Amino acid sequence: MKPSANTHDSLADIERLETSGQLRRVGAQMLLALARKEISATDVDSASKMIDAQARSLEAEVKTMKACIELRERGADIGKAVHLGQLLLGGAAPTASEAS
Numbered sequence: 001m002k003p004s005a006n007t008h009d010s011l012a013d014i015e016r017l018e019t020s021g022q023l024r025r026v027g028a029q030m031l032l033a034l035a036r037k038e039i040s041a042t043d044v045d046s047a048s049k050m051i052d053a054q055a056r057s058l059e060a061e062v063k064t065m066k067a068c069i070e071l072r073e074r075g076a077d078i079g080k081a082v083h084l085g086q087l088l089l090g091g092a093a094p095t096a097s098e099a100s
Contacts, residue, residue, distance in 0.1 A: 007033050020057055027051045 010029050014022055030047040033039045039047070071078050 006036065007038065020054070020061070023050075024054050024058075027054050 007029055010032075011026060014025070017023055017026065027047065027050055030039065030043070030050070034044055034047065068078060
C-alpha cells in the first residue's frame with residue numbers, strides 16, 4: 001500500500017495488532033483507502049483476503065457464544081466465555097490450567 005496520510009493518521013494509535021477488533025478496524029480503513037483510490041488492485045486483493053479471514057473469525061466467535069448460551073440453558077457449568085471481540089492474535093501459550 002502506498003503511503004496515505006489519512007490511513008496513517010487514522011491508525012496511528014495502534015502500535016501493535018493485538019485483538020480481532022483492531023484487525024477489523026485495519027480492514028475497514030483499507031476499504032476506505034480503496035474508495036479514496038489510495039491503494040492498488042494488488043492491495044485490494046490482499047484486503048479482500050484479510051476481510052474474508054476476519055469474517056470467518058467473527059463467525060467462529062459468534063458460534064462459540066451461541067454454544068456457551070445453549071450449554072448453560074441445558075445446565076452445564078462451563079464457566080465464562082471471555083475475549084469475544086477481543087480475541088488475542090498472539091502471545092504466550094496458555095498454561096495447562098488455562099487451556100482446560
